[in-house]
Amino acid sequence: MDATTLFGLCAAVLVGLGLYGLVVNPQPLRKLIAFNIIGNGIFMICAVIARRGAAAGFGGDPVPQALLITAIVVAFAASALAVATLLRLHEETGSTSIAPEAPADAGRGSGGH
């Protein structure tokens, strides 16, 4: 097994772990961390692609690296926005649950005739 395959597999494991956390964990902060773990897995895939493309004789394919750094910045901004929203939610309601609020009408009112 060469290095790129090994790193590729690691990336797949990270994405899988992150997806599990994002689906199963009810806490938004943990969801956000899970999102970052998925992100790291995907960034690692991008790095593997850069390394694989380096077979052409360069030290590394620079284009995926440029994409990667952009994607990291965007993901960081997303995390910052999510944390800010989460803090505000806690300030406002005292809880951090994002479960659908007990529906005032939409769901329950459906029985009305």
Place this chain on the structure above:
Amino acid sequence: MPAHTADMTTPGGLLLVLAVLVPVLGLLAGLVVGGRQARSVVLLTIALGLAIALAVAREVLFRSNPLAYVLGGWAPPLGIILQADGLSAAMMLAAAVVVAGIAVYAGGNFGTARGEPESRRSLSFWLLLLAVWGGLNLVFVTRDLFTGYVALEMLTFAAVPLVCLDGSGETIRAALRYLLFALLGSMLYLLGVFLLYGTYGTVDMALLAARAGPGLTTMAAIALLTLGLLAKTALFPLHLWLPPAHSGAPPAASAILSGLVVKGSWFLVVRVWLDVFPGVVPVSAAQLLAACGAAAILAGNVVALRQQRLKLLVAYSTVAQIGYLFVMFPLAAGLAGLGLDAAPARSAGLLQAMSHALAKAAMFMAAGLIYKSVGHDRIAELAGCARAMPLTVLTFALAGIALMGLPPSGAYVAKKLFFDAAAASGQEWLEFVLNAGAFLTASYTILVLAHALRPVGGRLLLKAPPSRAGELSALVLALASLLLGFVATGMIPHASLSGAFTLAGLAAALVVLAVGAVVAAALGLQLPPVAGGSALAGLLGPLRRLTVAAGVLVVRVDGGLRHWPVASITLLVLVLGFAAAIVNGH
């Protein structure tokens, strides 16, 4: 796909750069001058942006000169190219008109009167409006998948704070749920982009289209890209975040979210499926996409009909209308598969999107005016509304007519083109879905109007009269959506459109309204009392109990699908489903 004109900046190509840059510059200027002057800066920016969109439309739509701009003179695959074809130009124009309409409308809600302290809420609204617009324009002109990713993120980051402008706990919760689900979508999309780069060494759409062939990685990448975009578009059954987000936001913000934001990610699905991989995605996979759309149309509309509150009703009707946008894919793929021209299906999809953008914004604006003037938006208590604020209720009705696809609306012409394409490619089931959608849309429009037209003793006391500018801007958008059909028939040369506006069309419209009324009576949550209604109710009671039970079942299923674990597992299952459908098609 037109011949690749890479490494060539066309005359007028700078317009595309300006279309993206002007809203962003306006945003920065607004940030500098602060709350009190922000609105003037924004209005100035919008006037400029509208002129740019018109100039682009004149070049591309009327003179048939596609525009292109190569950033920094670096051609793809290393550089980035901006291009505008008919699809981009038309969407840019529709977006500019809707943004202008919303800006006029929002003056009443987010203006800062003399002597009033500046508020962060109104400053945020104006800046986010421009941010959404800049992001959308970038989506419309970009020609590479990665820039598409950045543009979509810009759009999401602007849309999320719009949801919680009011700052109540409930809206912040809706915003956070939207953000987290959208981020899951972004990650899937990004993974797809990287896989494509790893396979073909480019993310440029034209180069990918030339190089792409069927292969397992490509198919996985298409499935990931698509589902990432669908999560952001909130196509049923991935709509968990949409109803609370779109109904909780202030009306002007809802109009932006429902009318414009969801069209951004949809637009990239069109690019991916019809421009980049038309030969790779089989008709069966496109039918899966349309099947989700069909489920959206049926479930979204039925749940809309079972709402007590007007804004939630309109939000659920957005869920349904997103479904309409995905009907075009199997039709275009089917026509192309038979060696026929896929352009009519494509034009129809575009027309549908423009028509919905205008009508949906108008409908949310009308609902917002009703909420503000009456003080609530409980549908059953809207009696007297039509008398107190006739223009607003008229706007709601016109927007409803445009959404149903009655002549002469843009959606009507789109529907005719769809029917034609469905018949030509042997996919008649889509006709059934479109017809059912029209009946259901008619039913909830009629239900709301029946309540609003009910007289009350005396005159309904309004908390405040609706603002005249708000009413007029909503009316103009609704009329624009209605009259789009006339413009479209002039521009789309197609046999089935000659004589589109005849008596037969009018008769069909009456049928839609009649069936809609029956559906409303069968399924509606609270029916207005009608003279002689009780005798009829006794006669048809058992039947209605049956239909209502079916409606309640749909509402329950919808509620179940909107739980986070269910929705995210559905998302992953759909990734596998699409990958399997694409692989199976070869």
